[in-house]
Amino acid sequence: MTDVAASRSERPEMARAPLLDDDDAALFPKLTDAQVQLLRALGEVRATRSGEVLFRAGDATYDVMVVLEGSVSVIVGSGSDERELAVQRPGDLMVELNLLTGQVSGATGLVREPGSVLAIPSSDFRTLLGRELSFGDFVLQMLFRRRQALERLQLGLRIVGSRFDRDTQRLREFAVRNRLLHEWVDSDDPRARAWLGEIGVDELSGPVVLLGGGRFLTNPTSGDFADAVGLHSEPLAPDKPYDLVVVGGGPAGLSASVYAAAGGLSTALLDAVALGGQAATSGRIENYLGFPAGISGAELAERAQIQARKFGVDVRVPRRAVGLQERNGFHVVALEDGDALLARSVVLAMGVHYRRLPVPDVGRYEGLGVAHAVDVARQELAAGGSAVVVGGANSAGQAALSLAHEGHRTFLVVRASGLEASMARYLRERIASDPAVEVLLDHEVRAVGGDGRLARVTVEETATGARRVLDASALVVLIGAEPPTAWLGSELVLDDHGFVLTGPSLGAAIAQSEPWRALGRAPFLVETSRPGVFAIGDVRSGSTRMVAPAAGEGGMAVRFVGEHLARVPTR
Numbered sequence: 140m141t142d143v144a145a146s147r148s149e150r151p152e153m154a155r156a157p158l159l160d161d162d163d164a165a166l167f168p169k170l171t172d173a174q175v176q177l178l179r180a181l182g183e184v185r186a187t188r189s190g191e192v193l194f195r196a197g198d199a200t201y202d203v204m205v206v207l208e209g210s211v212s213v214i215v216g217s218g219s220d221e222r223e224l225a226v227q228r229p230g231d232l233m234v235e236l237n238l239l240t241g242q243v244s245g246a247t248g249l250v251r252e253p254g255s256v257l258a259i260p261s262s263d264f265r266t267l268l269g270r271e272l273s274f275g276d277f278v279l280q281m282l283f284r285r286r287q288a289l290e291r292l293q294l295g296l297r298i299v300g301s302r303f304d305r306d307t308q309r310l311r312e313f314a315v316r317n318r319l320l321h322e323w324v325d326s327d328d329p330r331a332r333a334w335l336g337e338i339g340v341d342e343l344s345g346p347v348v349l350l351g352g353g354r355f356l357t358n359p360t361s362g363d364f365a366d367a368v369g370l371h372s373e374p375l376a377p378d379k380p381y382d383l384v385v386v387g388g389g390p391a392g393l394s395a396s397v398y399a400a401a402g403g404l405s406t407a408l409l410d411a412v413a414l415g416g417q418a419a420t421s422g423r424i425e426n427y428l429g430f431p432a433g434i435s436g437a438e439l440a441e442r443a444q445i446q447a448r449k450f451g452v453d454v455r456v457p458r459r460a461v462g463l464q465e466r467n468g469f470h471v472v473a474l475e476d477g478d479a480l481l482a483r484s485v486v487l488a489m490g491v492h493y494r495r496l497p498v499p500d501v502g503r504y505e506g507l508g509v510a511h512a513v514d515v516a517r518q519e520l521a522a523g524g525s526a527v528v529v530g531g532a533n534s535a536g537q538a539a540l541s542l543a544h545e546g547h548r549t550f551l552v553v554r555a556s557g558l559e560a561s562m563a564r565y566l567r568e569r570i571a572s573d574p575a576v577e578v579l580l581d582h583e584v585r586a587v588g589g590d591g592r593l594a595r596v597t598v599e600e601t602a603t604g605a606r607r608v609l610d611a612s613a614l615v616v617l618i619g620a621e622p623p624t625a626w627l628g629s630e631l632v633l634d635d636h637g638f639v640l641t642g643p644s645l646g647a648a649i650a651q652s653e654p655w656r657a658l659g660r661a662p663f664l665v666e667t668s669r670p671g672v673f674a675i676g677d678v679r680s681g682s683t684r685m686v687a688p689a690a691g692e693g694g695m696a697v698r699f700v701g702e703h704l705a706r707v708p709t710r
C-alpha cells in the first residue's frame with residue numbers, strides 16, 4: 140500500500156457529492172454477518188490510516204476488501220477530472236467486475252476515516268464465488284448493477300481522437316466489443332484539449348487512450364491496448380499441448396470452453412477481437428431460454444466469460460488463428476503474430492463476417508457512419524439523429540426497434556416485398572406499431588454520401604426506380620454474412636459458400652477414406668473432415684444462426700471431443 144501525496148483538503152473536487160448514492164442498497168448492499176464470516180476465513184484484517192491508498196486505478200492485482208471500520212473513498216478519473224464515485228463504509232464490499240474478467244482496476248481506494256479492512260486475495264475470492272454459489276450470485280448481481288450505473292455515468296477510460304480517423308474507429312470498436320467502460324471524445328471537444336494538456340500532449344498525431352492515473356497510450360495496436368487494460372494472459376508455452384483449443388469466443392466457443400474445462404480438459408480459447416462474438420453486439424436477446432424479459436448480449440457474454448475463467452479456461456484475446464495443420468499427431472493452430480498452439484483436439488467457432496453492401500464508396504464510410512452492429516452505429520448518432528437499417532432478418536428488426544426506442548427516426552430498408560418469411564412475428568408486430576420506424580419494402584440502397592462521414596443514404600424502389608434521399612448519420616448493414624474460413628480451405632472440406640461441413644453432411648463415403656478407415660468410424664455429428672477437429676455455431680454448414688443452438692453445439696462438441704480423445708493414444 141502506498142500513500143498519496145495530496146490530502147483530501149487539497150482536492151476541492153472531492154467536496155462535491157459522490158457520483159453514486161452510497162445508500163442505494165441495490166448497488167451497495169451491506170454484507171450480512173454470515174457473509175463477513177465466510178470472507179474472514181480467507182482474508183486478513185488490516186488497520187488503515189487517513190489518506191492511505193488501498194488500491195489504485197491501473198493495478199493488475201489487488202485485494203478484494205470489506206470495510207470493517209472507518210470509511211474509504213472510491214475515486215475515478217484523474218487530474219482535474221478526478222471524482223469521488225462512492226464512499227464505502229462498514230459492511231461494504233469493495234470489488235469490481237474487472238477483477239472477474241481479468242482487467243486492471245478502474246478506480247482508486249483512498250482511506251477517508253481510519254479504521255480497518257478485511258483484505259482477501261483476489262484469486263481466493265474468485266475461487267470462493269465458484270464454490271459458494273448463492274454468495275457468488277449475490278456478488279455477480281451486485282457487480283452487474285454497478286456496471287450498468289457506471290455505463291450510465293460514462294466512466295472508465297477515454298479515447299480521444301477524430302471521428303474521421305480510422306484508428307480512432309478501430310480503438311472504439313475494440314473497446315465496445317470488449318465491453319470496456321469507456322467514453323469516446325472527439326478531438327475538437329474542449330474537454331479533450333484539457334485532458335491532453337494535463338498529460339502534456341499538444342498535437343494529436345493519432346488517437347490517444349487515457350487510462351487514468353496519468354497513464355496514456357498514443358495510437359496503440361489492439362494488442363497493446365489489450366495489454367494496458369489487463370486483457371493479455373501469460374506467454375504461451377509452445378510445446379505444451381492443450382486437450383482442446385477453441386477458435387472463436389462467441390456463444391458457441393464460450394460454451395465449448397466452459398463444458399470442456401468444467402469436465403477437466405485443459406482448454407485454451409482464442410478470439411481475434413473480443414469474447415462474446417456477434418451475440419455481445421445484440422441489444423437484447425429475447426429468445427434465450429430462461430430469460431423471459433430478455434438479456435442484453437453484453438451481459439450474456441460477460442457472464443459466460445466469467446464462467447469460462449472460473450473453470451480455468453486459458454483465455455487469449457486478441458489472438459487471431461491463421462493456420463491449422465497436423466504435426467506428429469497433434470493439431471497445430473498458428474496465430475497471426477507468429478505464435479502457435481498445440482492441441483489434441485480443436486473446436487472451430489469463428490461465426491460469420493458481415494456482407495458488405497454493393498454500393499459505390501460504401502467502404503469509405505465504414506466506421507464513419509456505416510456499421511454492422513447496432514452498438515457501433517449507436518455511437519455515431521447524435522441525439523434525435525436518423526438511422527437507416529438494411530436487412531429483413533431478426534437482427535435488422537431488433538436494430539431498428541432499439542434505435543427507434545432511443546429516439547432516432549429509423550428507416551428499415553428491405554429488398555423483399557414482405558417480412559413474413561424472414562423475421563419473427565413479435566418483431567414484425569412491434570415494428571408495425573412503432574411510429575418511429577418506417578419500413579421501405581422493395582427498396583435497395585443505391586448511394587451513400589456525406590462530407591467525410593455519412594450524412595445521406597439514397598434508396599430506390601426496385602419496381603419503379605423512384606429514388607429518395609434519406610438524411611441519416613448511421614447506416615446499419617445487416618444483410619447476411621460469410622464465414623471467415625479462407626485460412627482453412629486446403630485443410631478441411633467446406634461447402635460452396637465456405638461454411639465448414641461436419642458429420643453426415645460430409646457424406647457416407649468419407650468413412651471409407653483415410654484416416655477414418657484406420658479409426659474405424661465416421662465423423663461425429665459436429666466433426667469436420669479431419670478427426671479431432673470440430674466446427675460449431677454459425678461457421679458450421681447448416682447451422683441455425685442463433686445463440687441457443689450455438690451454445691448447445693458447444694456442449695455437444697465437447698462430448699464428442701471426449702470420445703475422440705478416449706480413442707486416440709495419449710502422447
Ligand SMILES: Cc1cc2nc3c(=O)[nH]c(=O)nc-3n(C[C@H](O)[C@H](O)[C@H](O)COP(=O)(O)OP(=O)(O)OC[C@H]3O[C@@H](n4cnc5c(N)ncnc54)[C@H](O)[C@@H]3O)c2cc1C
Pocket residue numbers: 386387388389390391392409410411412413414415416417418419420421422423424425426458459460461488489490491512513533534537538623675676677678683684685686687689
Ligand atoms: C445484432 C445481432 C443481433 C442478434 N440477436 C439475436 C437474438 O436475439 N437471438 C439469437 O438467437 N441470435 C441472435 N443473433 C445471432 C447470434 O448472435 C449468432 O447466431 C451467434 O452469436 C453465433 O455464435 P457463434 O459463436 O457461432 O459466432 P459469433 O458470435 O460470430 O462469434 C465468433 C467469434 O469468432 C471470432 N473469430 C473469427 N475468426 C477468428 C479467427 N480466425 N481467430 C480467432 N477468432 C476468430 C470472432 O471475433 C467472434 O468473436 C444476433 C446477431 C446479431 C449480429
